[in-house]
Amino acid sequence: MMASHNLASKGFAFLYHMPRVKPVDHWVYPFRALFSTHIVGDEPILVRDFIHSALYDPKHGYFSQRSRSVGVLERSIKFNQLEGRQAYMKHLDKIYKDSDISWFTPVELFKPWYAHGIAESILRTANLSVPLKIYEIGGGSGTCAKGIMDYIMLNAPPRIYNNMTYISVEISPSLAEKQRDTVGEVRSHLSKFRVECRDAADKSGWGEVEQQQCWVIMLEVLDNLPHDLIYAKDQVSPWMEVWVEKQKERGTLKELYKPLQDSLIKRCFEIVDFDNSQKTQNRVISKAQSVWSKKLLEVLHGVLPKMSLIASDFSYLPDVKVPGERAPLVSTKKDGSSSDYSSYLDAKGDADIFFPTDFLLLENIEHYCSGWQRPNKGESSKQGKKRRTIILDTSSFMEEFGLPSKTRTKDGYNPLLDDFKNTKFYLSVPTHNTK
Numbered sequence: 001m002m003a004s005h006n007l008a009s010k011g012f013a014f015l016y017h018m019p020r021v022k023p024v025d026h027w028v029y030p031f032r033a034l035f036s037t038h039i040v041g042d043e044p045i046l047v048r049d050f051i052h053s054a055l056y057d058p059k060h061g062y063f064s065q066r067s068r069s070v071g072v073l074e075r076s077i078k079f080n081q082l083e084g085r086q087a088y089m090k091h092l093d094k095i096y097k098d099s100d101i102s103w104f105t106p107v108e109l110f111k112p113w114y115a116h117g118i119a120e121s122i123l124r125t126a127n128l129s130v131p132l133k134i135y136e137i138g139g140g141s142g143t144c145a146k147g148i149m150d151y152i153m154l155n156a157p158p159r160i161y162n163n164m165t166y167i168s169v170e171i172s173p174s175l176a177e178k179q180r181d182t183v184g185e186v187r188s189h190l191s192k193f194r195v196e197c198r199d200a201a202d203k204s205g206w207g208e209v210e211q212q213q214c215w216v217i218m219l220e221v222l223d224n225l226p227h228d229l230i231y232a233k234d235q236v237s238p239w240m241e242v243w244v245e246k247q248k249e250r251g252t253l254k255e256l257y258k259p260l261q262d263s264l265i266k267r268c269f270e271i272v273d274f275d276n277s278q279k280t281q282n283r284v285i286s287k288a289q290s291v292w293s294k295k296l297l298e299v300l301h302g303v304l305p306k307m308s309l310i311a312s313d314f315s316y317l318p319d320v321k322v323p324g325e326r327a328p329l330v331s332t333k334k335d336g337s338s339s340d341y342s343s344y345l346d347a348k349g350d351a352d353i354f355f356p357t358d359f360l361l362l363e364n365i366e367h368y369c370s371g372w373q374r375p376n377k378g379e380s381s382k383q384g385k386k387r388r389t390i391i392l393d394t395s396s397f398m399e400e401f402g403l404p405s406k407t408r409t410k411d412g413y414n415p416l417l418d419d420f421k422n423t424k425f426y427l428s429v430p431t432h433n434t435k
């Protein structure tokens, strides 16, 4: 996503507002298309299952439609030839008008430099006496994979490149195919690269536990994970889990509230409760929204206990129309211009649904998933593996590992460093890996 517009006026304040979502009457929506009627059958479904279908249904889901979900720039932007911010904006405007893409992700806009920065961070921290193994989850068009492999081929000793493996785990069949094409532009990459088309949060796809050290990269994946929604009528009422049901007679979708009973939501609730108890009371969190990242991290720590993780995502989002805390942007594009829906229920395969990430909460969730900390106890577990984690602004990460001069315009303006203020990098390594 291009995150540069309207950000200057947005602070962090809205993260602390609106502890509860709007009452039920505001949440009734007309059907928009046949597809949304298919998402919900006769039985109600959890919000996370609704979002999962809207984004990943193999036929109609947003990410299954090859042409528009993840954009590829035909050629890299030559930042050094642009005068400054105005020229860059004009250039971007043209690129967006010429495509039916809602957002280009940073790895695309700043190719190949963004991926090269990530590759450098891996080379600088990895134990290079063992073969390098990299997993990428949700690799989109394959631009990151190709950029990383190019960089290692050109900058690391030949034995590192020759012995490396790069495994992409991609849920969308059309994007998996696109990744093969992108990486295949360099023939020698192909023997080291493979795509596994599956849901990374499904443990059964991973097979045996792997004890080898490895890297896991996730760029703008956490934001697209299906989230759950919990609702409370007021500050004293209990939290309820939200389901979506079809109103047959009116042809509308409607929210339905049930006492907390789903085991994934309940497990996540335990962590967030503990998280809250360590912090000041005015920091109210929409508690169940992170269940899917918990599921994914639980699975990853279970099968790849020695992984080092690099994730990049939005720390906040501007101008969100959907009510509620940590609510998503539901963004669509028609006739060359983007617009946002005011409900996630309006998404019908034509809209991206993406959430902001609370990186401190992510860190907490990860410590539980690695077994280092236990929910509700507030104490470290002796058996769990301690991890070293760091959260960096994108600009700090790129200044440390990238080549900022490559994304600088003639007058010194640097969109990668100056505009992407609402994205962060999360790095997490097992401590035995850092000695």
Ligand SMILES: C[S@@+](CC[C@H](N)C(=O)[O-])C[C@H]1O[C@@H](n2cnc3c(N)ncnc32)[C@H](O)[C@@H]1O
Pocket (backbone or CB within 6 Å): 063, 070, 105, 106, 107, 108, 137, 138, 139, 140, 141, 144, 169, 170, 171, 172, 175, 198, 199, 200, 201, 218, 219, 220, 221, 224, 225
């Ligand atoms: C916003 S795109 C980001 C693509 C790319 N990382 C980038 O930055 O350009 C999200 C990607 O994650 C994939 N994805 C989402 N959930 C996934 C899951 N559970 N398992 C594997 N891939 C997933 C989507 O299909 C898509 O390729």
